[in-house]
Amino acid sequence: MGTTAKQFHLNTPLVESVCMSKLVGTTVYLKMENSQPSGSFKIRGIGHLCQQFSGELKGVVCSSGGNAGMAAAYVARKMGVPATIVVPSSSPQLVVQRLQDQGATVKITGKVWDDANAEALRLAKTEELTYVPPFDHPLLWQGHASMITEVAASLGPNMKPGAVLVSVGGGGLLCGVIQGLKDVGWTDVPIIAMETEGADCFNAAVKAGRVITLDDITSEAKCLGARTVCKKAFEYSQCSDFTIISELVTDQQALLAVETFLDEERVLVEMACGAALAAVYSGLIQRLQGEGRLPTPLGPLLVIVCGGSSIDMKQLTHLKRKLQI
Structure with missing residues (x-):
């Protein structure tokens, strides 16, 4: 780095x-x-990934039932860009609250992470947000x-x-x-x-x-x-x-x-x-x-x-x- x-x-x-x-x-x-x-x-990888894209970062979107979302919301707040976190309905209310406390917009979609992820990918395209994958990226x-x-x-x-x-x-x-x-x-x-x-x-x-x-x-x-x-x-x-x-x-x-x-x-x-x-x-x-x-x-x-x-x-x-x- x-x-x-x-x-x-x-x-x-x-x-x-x-x-x-x-x-x-x-x-x-x-x-x-x-x-x-x-x-x-999660903040290690997500922080590193967001830094690599910092030049073109208008906002981030991440699908996560918890930790990746928290990391993305934290990093976005520190970088001064908006974050949208898509969580499945199985996520505890506590997580939703903590994400909102970080200043993120929380969207609840589907029953499991895979459903939330499909929505995050859609938002990345339509809203011109940078997609932050929770685990699958070098x-x-x-x-x-x-x-x-x-x-x-x-x-x-x-x-x-x-x-x-x-x-x-x-x-x-x-x-x-x-x-x-x-x-x-x-x-x-x-x-x-x-x-x-x-x-x-x-x-x-x-x-x-x-x-x-x-x-x-x-x-x-x-x-x-x-x-x-x-x-x-x-x-x-x-x-x-x-x-x-x-x-x-x-x-x-x-x-x-x-x-x-x-x-x-x-x-x-x-x-x-x-x-x-x-x-x-x-x-x-x-x-x-x-x-x-x-x-x-x-x-x-x-x-x-x-x-x-x-x-x-x-x-x-x-x-x-x-x-x-």
């Missing part, structure tokens, strides 16, 4: 978790993307890669992770992490890609050996709710240069992980982020070691705490009731 370009994202803390380290038997480092100004990692991945560069700088030259733990929705974070691992020369570090059952477009593609579209999103982790994973994420899963382990947890496990994380680390994240945390709390890491799919002993575990703007205590209580926890 040029020295003159204003950076919208923060260099987020890399925090050691004593509680999680005890559980997995190796040091666990948390990359706290929840502390970004927009509440999630500039996004390039922006997201900066989090791994920061981790490498924090850990220093003599240390690298034993594995990286990420949540997968549409695959933008996964592509960014892989790009980042390439940038710092850590291509041999395995990646554990986590989804919830019912929002598992990446896992379904890996199993089928081709990109497939889910009939519906049945998980409560709405921010993982893309019905089709981006092609690049799938291509990485088929490529022998990287070890990508695709795993699923239940909504209940993801929500319990959110609660445990709140208790232990004093941070509230959304269920989409809970999917990655659940790999630690549910014993999945040890299971993968037992199956020989992760090394024993394992080097430090890097957990991307991707964040989330669609959660508050009221929403947490609602989810607990709904999932009968």
